[in-house]
Amino acid sequence: xxxxxxxxxxxxxxxxxxxxxxxxxxxxxxxxxxxxxxxxxxxxxxxxxxxxxxxxxxxxxxxxxxxxxxxxxxxxxxxxxxxxxxxxxxxxxxxxxxxxxxxxxxxxxxxxxxxxxxxxxxxxxxxxxxxxxxxxxxxxxxxxxxxxxxxxxxxxxxxxxxxxxxxxxxxxxxxxxxxxxxxxxxxxxxxxxxxxxxxxxxxxxxxxxxxxxxxxxxxxxxxxxxxxxxxxxxxxx
Amino acid sequence: xxxxxxxxxxxxxxxxxxxxxxxxxxxxxxxxxxxxxxxxxxxxxxxxxxxxxxxxxxxxxxxxxxxxxxxxxxxxxxxxxxxxxxxxxxxxxxxxxxxxxxxxxxxxxxxxxxxxxxxxx
Numbered sequence: 001x002x003x004x005x006x007x008x009x010x011x012x013x014x015x016x017x018x019x020x021x022x023x024x025x026x027x028x029x030x031x032x033x034x035x036x037x038x039x040x041x042x043x044x045x046x047x048x049x050x051x052x053x054x055x056x057x058x059x060x061x062x063x064x065x066x067x068x069x070x071x072x073x074x075x076x077x078x079x080x081x082x083x084x085x086x087x088x089x090x091x092x093x094x095x096x097x098x099x100x101x102x103x104x105x106x107x108x109x110x111x112x113x114x115x116x117x118x119x120x121x122x123x124x125x126x127x128x129x130x131x132x133x134x135x136x137x138x139x140x141x142x143x144x145x146x147x148x149x150x151x152x153x154x155x156x157x158x159x160x161x162x163x164x165x166x167x168x169x170x171x172x173x174x175x176x177x178x179x180x181x182x183x184x185x186x187x188x189x190x191x192x193x194x195x196x197x198x199x200x201x202x203x204x205x206x207x208x209x210x211x212x213x214x215x216x217x218x219x220x221x222x223x224x225x226x227x228x229x230x231x232x233x234x235x236x237x
Numbered sequence: 238x239x240x241x242x243x244x245x246x247x248x249x250x251x252x253x254x255x256x257x258x259x260x261x262x263x264x265x266x267x268x269x270x271x272x273x274x275x276x277x278x279x280x281x282x283x284x285x286x287x288x289x290x291x292x293x294x295x296x297x298x299x300x301x302x303x304x305x306x307x308x309x310x311x312x313x314x315x316x317x318x319x320x321x322x323x324x325x326x327x328x329x330x331x332x333x334x335x336x337x338x339x340x341x342x343x344x345x346x347x348x349x350x351x352x353x354x355x356x357x358x
Contacts, residue, residue: 192244195338210338216316217242220252221340231251 019058021045032058037096039070039084047079048072054083065143066092119144126156127232129225132168132202141175145182158190160232164225165197165206179206183213192235193219194228238262239269239296240285240314245337249283252341258348266291270299273306281310281351283344286317286326294329301330308358310351314339 017032019042030045040056048054052072059065074082088096118140120131136144171179195210197203203221210219222228238249241264253260261279263269265288273279282300286293293313300306313326313334326334333347 192248193338207336207338211316211336216337217240217245219338220248221338221343223340223342227341234254235247235251 017058017060019056022055022057023048023052030056032056033080035096035100037085037088037093037100039073039082040068041080041082043078043080045079045081047075048081050075056083060095066095068092119147121147121151123151123155126158127160127162127229128155129162129164131164132206134167135169136171136175138172138175141171141178145178148182149185152185155186157187158192159186160236161186161191161193162225162228162232163193163195163206165195165200165203166225168197168202168206169200170202170205179209180212183209183215186213186215188215188218191215191218192232194222194232195219196222196225196228198223238283239264239266239288239293240283241265241288242285245285245314245339248339249344252339252344256345265289266293266296266299269296270306273300273309274303278306278309280355281312281348283312283314283348284331285314286322294325297326297329297331308355310355312347312351 015032015035017035019030019032021028021030021042023045028045030042032040032042034041042056050072053069054072055067055069057065057067068083068085068088070083070085072081073084074080118132118134118136120129122129122131130148193210193215195203195206197206207221210216220228220231222231238246238260239262240246240249246262246264250260261272263272266284267290269282269284270291273282284293284297288296291299297311297313300309300311307330310332311330313329313331314337315322315326315334316337323334332351335343335347
């Protein structure tokens with residue numbers, strides 16, 4: 001049982017979210033009914049022994065996927081199981097914190113939605129910076145597109161979109177369609193964009209995605225993010 | 238700099254910031270041909286391909302077929318980077334091409350290179 005101090009440190013947020021729960025070698029569906037940084041309350045699962053190890057995968061209401069490992073620490077007659085999470089990795093902790101903060105009404109004005117270290121979307125004023133890193137597989141590309149689609153209504157207009165691909169290696173060939181699709185969904189009339197990075201395979205893929213999205217006239221290529229920011233500051237002036 | 242998009246023209250102006258080049262703009266091929274025939278003629282033309290009225294390819298053919306303007310280096314600025322477009326641009330007589338999104342380093346290197354070549358001729 002959590003102490004009052006722990007409760008204050010890890011406020012619980014009510015939700016009703018379908019989840020898949022891996023118990024031993026089998027995967028079952030369940031529902032997450034509340035969530036905190038320290039644990040979750042889940043239902044629609046068969047009774048489990050206290051101490052059972054579980055892996056819970058679900059999407060937060062804002063669509064971000066999370067995977068959490070934990071242990072059953074409580075069960076009641078209503079079929080609810082209390083799961084305490086094991087130590088969270090940095091990325092998962094950040095995602096959870098951002099989400100819980102937003103739901104608790106303390107969210108900052110900035111959107112800082114990070115699914116993984118592979119991509120990150122940050123909005124500051126009318127500048128949107130999308131950072132890509134490493135290799136994006138097909139699923140990453142789909143999730144990235146979903147992230148942008150979700151955030152679209154909250155993105156500023158007019159918008160300066162900087163795609164920072166300095167650490168980007170490349171994406172799966174099929175992922176190009178998704179890049180083009182979400183770039184195409186952005187309102188080009190109110191958009192100027194900067195594509196930042198060396199002439200890597202990934203940057204060439206992005207250049208093509210920009211062209212396929214009919215956004216080539218609204219994008220420039222830069223060597224560094226500061227070059228892009230400097231250029232757009234002058235353009236605005 | 239010839240482009241029907243004011244955004245692209247603004248971008249290109251930004252890229253030539255801190256250079257000594259004097260910049261002239263035109264928003265379609267017909268305007269570019271008129272400007273190129275004025276005295277003094279431009280030292281180099283950055284020419285978009287897809288434009289209303291007279292497009293970039295037609296403009297390039299016209300300028301390269303005219304004794305007065307055929308020595309002006311033309312760098313085509315293409316949105317499509319496919320081989321057929323590049324072949325068509327060279328067939329129209331262009332000296333080089335770059336693809337959008339335009340990068341400052343590449344643009345300045347190509348402009349400088351073609352101006353030096355033109356000076357040596």
